[in-house]
Amino acid sequence: MTLLTSSIIVSINELFKFILLILTLYTARFYFRYFTRKNKVPGPLPFPFFGTMPYSYIVGQYRFLNYCYEKYGTLFEIYVGDDLNTNREIYICKPELLEKIFSSSTKSNFLLRRPNNEGMNEFGFGKSGMVVNSDLSSWRRNRMLSVPLLMNAGFLKTQVHVIQELFQEMENYWKLLHDKNDEKIILDFTSWMHRFALDVVITSSLGRSSYALKSFYNTFTQSDGTIEKNENTSSIEYDSSDLLIRQVKSFFKALLFVKHPSWLRHTFLIYYNNFYLNEIKSLNNIIENFIKLRREEILLEIKNGKNVQEDRRDIMSLFLLKYSTITDEVIRSNLIEIFIGGNETVSSSIGFIMYYLCKYPHVKNQLIDEIDVILSSNILREITFEDIEKFEYAEALIKEVTRLTPISPLIARSNVVEDELGEYTFEAGTKFYAFMIQIYKNPEYFTNPEEFNPDRFLKGSEKISRFNTLLQFGSGLRMCPGRQSAMTVIKTFLMCFFRKYDVEFADENQELKISFDVSFHCGEYKIAIKKR
Numbered sequence: 001m002t003l004l005t006s007s008i009i010v011s012i013n014e015l016f017k018f019i020l021l022i023l024t025l026y027t028a029r030f031y032f033r034y035f036t037r038k039n040k041v042p043g044p045l046p047f048p049f050f051g052t053m054p055y056s057y058i059v060g061q062y063r064f065l066n067y068c069y070e071k072y073g074t075l076f077e078i079y080v081g082d083d084l085n086t087n088r089e090i091y092i093c094k095p096e097l098l099e100k101i102f103s104s105s106t107k108s109n110f111l112l113r114r115p116n117n118e119g120m121n122e123f124g125f126g127k128s129g130m131v132v133n134s135d136l137s138s139w140r141r142n143r144m145l146s147v148p149l150l151m152n153a154g155f156l157k158t159q160v161h162v163i164q165e166l167f168q169e170m171e172n173y174w175k176l177l178h179d180k181n182d183e184k185i186i187l188d189f190t191s192w193m194h195r196f197a198l199d200v201v202i203t204s205s206l207g208r209s210s211y212a213l214k215s216f217y218n219t220f221t222q223s224d225g226t227i228e229k230n231e232n233t234s235s236i237e238y239d240s241s242d243l244l245i246r247q248v249k250s251f252f253k254a255l256l257f258v259k260h261p262s263w264l265r266h267t268f269l270i271y272y273n274n275f276y277l278n279e280i281k282s283l284n285n286i287i288e289n290f291i292k293l294r295r296e297e298i299l300l301e302i303k304n305g306k307n308v309q310e311d312r313r314d315i316m317s318l319f320l321l322k323y324s325t326i327t328d329e330v331i332r333s334n335l336i337e338i339f340i341g342g343n344e345t346v347s348s349s350i351g352f353i354m355y356y357l358c359k360y361p362h363v364k365n366q367l368i369d370e371i372d373v374i375l376s377s378n379i380l381r382e383i384t385f386e387d388i389e390k391f392e393y394a395e396a397l398i399k400e401v402t403r404l405t406p407i408s409p410l411i412a413r414s415n416v417v418e419d420e421l422g423e424y425t426f427e428a429g430t431k432f433y434a435f436m437i438q439i440y441k442n443p444e445y446f447t448n449p450e451e452f453n454p455d456r457f458l459k460g461s462e463k464i465s466r467f468n469t470l471l472q473f474g475s476g477l478r479m480c481p482g483r484q485s486a487m488t489v490i491k492t493f494l495m496c497f498f499r500k501y502d503v504e505f506a507d508e509n510q511e512l513k514i515s516f517d518v519s520f521h522c523g524e525y526k527i528a529i530k531k532r
């Protein structure tokens, strides 16, 4: 061995020892800080650098959280990295402890959903729209602009009408895809619902179709002409619709992506970082162009003496008509969040509901009976908003399905200044999660919680008296602004469907497939429908 090689080996050895020493010191310092931290909330032991993330990677995030609840009880902590302040997450599974974080006081310290981070600013989320807006003054202004429009009776009535039209369109495609002599039509239900919800949300917010149903139908068409393409749409409209659909999905994914630290996004994840940035830029431009065009159209209509207040009931037009001085950028940021808020949430909700109805035919029959009573003499007449308001069993059904398979099993909050919760004091910027599904499954709050029983939510039934035991749409000042719209969409869909059709699983052993990121998503399953 030459002198040079042996000295290289010695230096590698030295370097290795040095790295080991640094790692040992770092680890010792990390555990010293961990064991001497001020508020020792119970939770699994974190690792240096990775916090408790390795456990989630091994067993899956949702299973890991359930395990923590079983082991550490109704208040526990985990770490999504090794910074003991910014990477700490507190999980709460006790309604009493939620009162403070869901307070409706404008002076509450818990008005943030997530503390601000570099990613949110880089993607332009941190100070716009509502969902992750951490600038409280612009969030407040956006809520004050959006909530009156989303709760507006005229808008909700228009939605009832829009859903009936879209349902009819979807029904026509179903018929075209099946032989007239088929007694039963087999459908890939969740895929259809995804497209349906997208058409609903784009039509209701932009006043124009996204052709999501139509382009989905066209994927089934055959070159031999046995199933004909629906050609009533130009290819330019199709292309822009496909682009819009893709970009809305990318926007939703980017909201989750920004939680990655800046160094990771700009190195290993640089491809995704740039892809999402471009998608968002392009989506922003498309929506701002729509707004400009609509502004011009409305001005022209007013000039021609048209009653625009009556004719235009989509959210974009309502923004332009009601608030003439706000900028296109503000309208755009709110509109995009309405697509995001109302798309996957609604399609998965309907997916879960239909699953339970196929599984529990006596509940389905009770729902059908209520529809028959409400529509009484003419089952096929136009459904009105007043019909939807009377649909009480559907309301109980939606709540019970939410209790067992909530779209939002976790609801997030963060504090702007240091504050106390239970016996602990938490630094500003701590992340809290109401782990709602554990409350929903707890016999202390719901009798026989494992039982599927919508009747528990009917007036005069079981007392669900405690505060914060069912938070389908969240609570407090950040509560979902689209809740009335969502209930109107789901109830109108159920009425449109069950006044005409009966349903069962295509495969009687069908399991419910659920995936989880921050929400629960309904997996694919097939149903068989036939005329009632």
Ligand code: HEM
Residues within 6 Å of the ligand: 113, 130, 131, 132, 143, 150, 337, 338, 339, 341, 342, 343, 345, 346, 349, 407, 408, 411, 412, 471, 472, 473, 474, 475, 476, 477, 478, 479, 480, 481, 482, 483, 485, 486
């Ligand atoms: C079944 C359907 C839906 C469910 C289960 C749902 C659920 C939720 C939940 C749990 C939150 C968090 C509330 C909180 O932190 O307290 C939320 C927020 C939000 N939702 Fe929904 N939602 C649905 C439909 C919609 C629709 C249709 C829209 C729009 C039209 C919408 C727009 C939003 C927005 C913008 C926020 C953020 C509000 C803020 O931070 O101030 N959601 N939703």
